[in-house]
Amino acid sequence: MPDVTCGVKSGDLLIPSLGVVTEIRRDTPDVKTFRVNSAEGGGVCFPHMPGQCAMLSIPGVGEAMFSITSSPTNTEYMEFSIKRCGTLTDWLHEMEPGQQITIRGPYGNCFPVETDLKGKDLLFIAGGIGLAPLRSVINYVRHYRKNYASVDIVYGARSMDDLVDIDEIRNEWDGRDGVKVHLTIDRAQEGWTGNVGFVPDFVKSLGLPTLKTVLMCGPPIMIKFVLAALQSLGFKKNQVYTTFELRMKCGIGKCGRCNIGAKYVCKDGPVFRCDQMEEMPDEY
Amino acid sequence: MLLKLSLDKTGGLFTEMARDRTLYLPVKRGGQADFAPWTPEAEVCLDYLNTARSIKDFFLPQTENIAAFKREGKKITITPTHEEPSPFVVFGARACDVRSLDVLDRVFLSDPVDTFYKAQRENGVIVSMACAEPEETCFCNAFGIDAAEPRGDVVTWIAGNFLYWEAKTPAGEALTGKLETLMSEADSSDLKEIEEQGKAARAAFKELPLGKLSLEGWSGDDLLGKFTSPLWEKMSKSCLGCGTCTYVCPTCQCYDIQDFDTGHGIARFRCWDSCMYSDFTLMAHGNPRKSQLERFRQRFMHKLVYYPANNDGMYSCVGCGRCVAKCPISMNIAKVIKALGGNANA
Numbered sequence: 269m270p271d272v273t274c275g276v277k278s279g280d281l282l283i284p285s286l287g288v289v290t291e292i293r294r295d296t297p298d299v300k301t302f303r304v305n306s307a308e309g310g311g312v313c314f315p316h317m318p319g320q321c322a323m324l325s326i327p328g329v330g331e332a333m334f335s336i337t338s339s340p341t342n343t344e345y346m347e348f349s350i351k352r353c354g355t356l357t358d359w360l361h362e363m364e365p366g367q368q369i370t371i372r373g374p375y376g377n378c379f380p381v382e383t384d385l386k387g388k389d390l391l392f393i394a395g396g397i398g399l400a401p402l403r404s405v406i407n408y409v410r411h412y413r414k415n416y417a418s419v420d421i422v423y424g425a426r427s428m429d430d431l432v433d434i435d436e437i438r439n440e441w442d443g444r445d446g447v448k449v450h451l452t453i454d455r456a457q458e459g460w461t462g463n464v465g466f467v468p469d470f471v472k473s474l475g476l477p478t479l480k481t482v483l484m485c486g487p488p489i490m491i492k493f494v495l496a497a498l499q500s501l502g503f504k505k506n507q508v509y510t511t512f513e514l515r516m517k518c519g520i521g522k523c524g525r526c527n528i529g530a531k532y533v534c535k536d537g538p539v540f541r542c543d544q545m546e547e548m549p550d551e552y
Numbered sequence: 553m554l555l556k557l558s559l560d561k562t563g564g565l566f567t568e569m570a571r572d573r574t575l576y577l578p579v580k581r582g583g584q585a586d587f588a589p590w591t592p593e594a595e596v597c598l599d600y601l602n603t604a605r606s607i608k609d610f611f612l613p614q615t616e617n618i619a620a621f622k623r624e625g626k627k628i629t630i631t632p633t634h635e636e637p638s639p640f641v642v643f644g645a646r647a648c649d650v651r652s653l654d655v656l657d658r659v660f661l662s663d664p665v666d667t668f669y670k671a672q673r674e675n676g677v678i679v680s681m682a683c684a685e686p687e688e689t690c691f692c693n694a695f696g697i698d699a700a701e702p703r704g705d706v707v708t709w710i711a712g713n714f715l716y717w718e719a720k721t722p723a724g725e726a727l728t729g730k731l732e733t734l735m736s737e738a739d740s741s742d743l744k745e746i747e748e749q750g751k752a753a754r755a756a757f758k759e760l761p762l763g764k765l766s767l768e769g770w771s772g773d774d775l776l777g778k779f780t781s782p783l784w785e786k787m788s789k790s791c792l793g794c795g796t797c798t799y800v801c802p803t804c805q806c807y808d809i810q811d812f813d814t815g816h817g818i819a820r821f822r823c824w825d826s827c828m829y830s831d832f833t834l835m836a837h838g839n840p841r842k843s844q845l846e847r848f849r850q851r852f853m854h855k856l857v858y859y860p861a862n863n864d865g866m867y868s869c870v871g872c873g874r875c876v877a878k879c880p881i882s883m884n885i886a887k888v889i890k891a892l893g894g895n896a897n898a
Contacts, residue, residue, distance in 0.1 A: 281667070326623075327811055551846065
């Protein structure tokens with residue numbers, strides 16, 4: 269397990285360090301995965317744990333929080349799967365390998381891979397770009413496969429073209445080391461032989477045992493419906509973990525905007541167990 | 553030890569204090585009192601009650617240049633630009649503003665520590681001043697603040713023709729050491745005068761329009777009940793979203809980070825932000841606080857419920873009354889405290 273400290277090198281928390289984008293992969297029409305190395309000496313910019321995030325910036329364009337998609341077991345580089353949806357992400361999608369960026373982090377807590385998840389049957393549920401933070405956990409779990417029991421991955425997207433990391437899912441995850449992948453897309457499409465339908469209904473239809481620990485990520489609306497679907501199947505809220513994303517500026521619980529009730533997503537989260545959310549107002 | 557100085561000799565005191573550091577004190581400018589650097593020409597006004605802006609300015613400045621960047625081709629250079637802190641004194645801070653530093657400390661000095669804020673705190677000496685009488689908009693007593701006996705590195709009182717001075721911390725003692733020759737020791741009759749004045753001030757605070765404001769009903773055990781109250785809609789209806797309340801508030805600490813193209817590179821600033829603004833939480837996929845209702849609710853829930861939940865019950869309001877005085881639609885935290893706390897008739 270990598271040694272994780274709050275990854276800020278100097279005392280000045282808001283001053284980033286330098287990274288370089290070494291490879292860019294197009295995943296879907298609007299998602300690219302960026303491989304990032306430290307500009308000084310290569311390798312990762314800092315150690316992290318699955319579920320943690322980093323602030324990436326192009327000075328003059330913007331700075332925003334992204335989940336770290338690569339597993340901490342990968343010490344050669346970090347990866348970020350980023351959907352094109354705003355000023356900064358437009359810029360990132362246009363840039364070429366070799367571009368330097370600024371990076372600071374890691375921020376937030378992580379999925380409890382070394383504690384509560386150990387020895388458990390794991391069910392990952394992701395929607396769209398929501399796979400990004402879970403990919404880090406999935407590859408961590410695959411690396412330390414003996415530490416966990418069964419692994420099921422439910423993944424859905426708008427269309428088959430919007431499934432992020434589909435090559436890795438099909439070639440490296442599905443059917444290897446007892447990992448089962450269940451894919452769905454929102455609407456029927458030529459060339460697609462898998463399930464058609466939204467993630468919550470798909471989860472219900474799979475007939476999975478309820479003794480699993482769930483890790484889910486997706487748009488807020490999906491999180492709400494999947495949680496309801498899981499509860500109708502008999503899952504308890506304390507079996508379900510999710511991760512949030514809200515607008516952030518600092519990453520350290522001080523700029524004051526990413527709170528849901530009394531919890532700061534950047535510092536108390538981004539990972540929450542769903543029973544903790546009972547005290548959090550519906551404002552996400 | 554209580555020291556005293558004739559009020560007509562304060563010029564000498566300020567000169568001495570400003571000798572090796574910047575002295576900020578209330579100065580009359582444009583018809584209002586605000587903290588400004590002392591100069592021999594400054595129109596110092598010690599009879600002001602509350603400055604338009606709070607002492608937050610000295611610890612969390614409205615804008616701070618934190619870094620410079622240059623982008624050339626695919627290369628980026630990063631240069632930290634935050635100014636080295638230098639020693640300063642804030643003279644004349646009122647009890648409410650002094651308490652506001654406790655609120656800010658819990659945000660910026662908690663792990664991980666904000667080094668910019670910490671440096672300012674370590675370089676600043678607070679010389680507070682007791683209130684002999686209140687403003688009409690004051691309600692610090694609702695938060696257990698004694699305006700007649702403020703905290704600070706040094707506490708001062710003005711009574712009769714004298715300024716009284718008492719060091720309370722090592723930093724205050726050190727400052728006092730440089731000034732002692734200008735002052736004489738006060739005696740028991742001076743002490744009595746200060747006490748009498750304090751008693752009168754405390755009584756006057758209780759008689760204010762908000763003098764009996766009570767935090768009853770805000771014990772923090774009903775977060776969701778408060779959040780879902782139907783009263784927010786009515787109370788937020790006329791809010792303009794101007795953010796004035798957040799800017800004049802000594803405890804509002806939300807900040808933004810913004811880049812500015814100087815023409816010679818990129819300057820990165822940390823600057824005040826406001827939860828009252830629509831883009832505060834705006835993301836590419838939407839906004840969790842869609843209307844002014846949600847933004848308005850956030851501000852007061854933060855001060856009265858969320859902050860206390862994370863800080864041993866301490867409220868993030870000090871009753872300075874600036875928002876009461878400045879809100880263009882006369883909506884304010886006191887009205888929220890009354891309406892949602894269930895003591896609407898107080």
